[in-house]
Amino acid sequence: xxxxxxxxxxxxxxxxxxxxxxxxxxxxxxxxxxxxxxxxxxxxxxxxxxxxxxxxxxxxxxxxxxxxxxxxxxxxxxxxxxxxxxxxxxxxxxxxxxxxxxxx
Numbered sequence: 001x002x003x004x005x006x007x008x009x010x011x012x013x014x015x016x017x018x019x020x021x022x023x024x025x026x027x028x029x030x031x032x033x034x035x036x037x038x039x040x041x042x043x044x045x046x047x048x049x050x051x052x053x054x055x056x057x058x059x060x061x062x063x064x065x066x067x068x069x070x071x072x073x074x075x076x077x078x079x080x081x082x083x084x085x086x087x088x089x090x091x092x093x094x095x096x097x098x099x100x101x102x103x104x
Contacts (some may be wrong), residue, residue: 023047023049024094025045026093028091045075046075
């Protein structure tokens, strides 16, 4: 299992997930693979308890951007393209919640 590079933020990650009704949050991409550069953004896969509106999506992205002091690329689990999914799934590092069956 890959080490979570964001472990020092675990409490804040959980607090924000609860605030925004997130059921699952995972890291993927260069940070998950240990290949991040100084200017790399943070790729987050998110699954919500209920479908959020645009304002809520923006708020989630901004809250995590502020926490990590990095740009955030956020992908909703429900909206993953079937052609991209095989490239995302192997990288996933769970930050909050349980991985949904749809991401198996």
